[in-house]
Amino acid sequence: MSRPSADPAAALRPRLPSPLQEVRDARFDRHGVRLLLKRDDLAHPEIPGNKWRKLVPNLRAAAAEGRGTLVTFGGAYSNHLRATAAAARLLGLRAVGIVRGHELAGRPLNPSLARCAADGMRLSFVDRATYRRKGEPGVVADLLAGLGLASGDVYVVPEGGSNALAVHGCAELGRELERELPAAVGTVAVACGTGGTLAGLGAGRRALGFPVLKGDFLEGEVRGLQRAAFGGPAGDWRLDGRFHCGGFARTTGELDAFAEEFEDRHGLPVERLYVAKMLYGLGVLAREGAFAPGTAVAAVVTGPPEPGAAHGA
């Protein structure tokens, strides 16, 4: 294993700025609204979308501190765990994934975790009660000690990769959009899990977040992340919480039909846990007249479909 590369972003050779693609879609056309897709899913083949935006500032910090082991957290289908595993492999770092669900330890790995393991990530399964307490320094220290890791070599990235550095990385996405969007774009939309992407994106321009989890905790989370990153509230953002479709990884017949039709029509694989819900929500908002005729909406495609997904390319 080598020490972290001094400039991980350069070593990983991203495709940035990511492409901006206009799609003609009757759901928007009939209301005089243009739909632009910010194809951040194409920014890097293995560290796509908001994973790139959030991880790179953390990889830079790990390099600056001379840490050779990335430790992070996620559920069994976490896009973030996969991206961290890939980044570690590409940069010659060690990676440890703390996975929610002790019961998974004895089972065959699902395609997402199998990809992490193939990239060399060491997986450690913990019970849900411990996992919930992963924000407590003492709990993390115990987990690291249990894994025999020397804390001086470890760089801890939080669940979903969302911390103050990640928010700054996502603010760069906002600046990139600012440089390339036509003036007609009123709203930039993004799907939200932990809220880190919206906290950065929304700091510089008007942004609309679509939570994919149930509950009304997210506004507080985004505020907290903005406080950590910028010292206080920033920008002009809001959430529309109507499109979680039952909660994380839940779906409805209408959402599935929408995503399949969108894929067929535009030849674009649609990630189902986040991106589909945002695009579906935007279609409903267009129907409700939320966007003035003659304006455009930009939707951030934050990632590609997960490995093993039955749909998409």
Ligand SMILES: Cc1ncc(COP(=O)(O)O)c(C=O)c1O
């Ligand atoms: C594809 C995709 N889109 C959006 C999000 C939500 O990002 P955040 O957790 O920053 O709200 C995630 C989760 O990290 C994701 O994997």
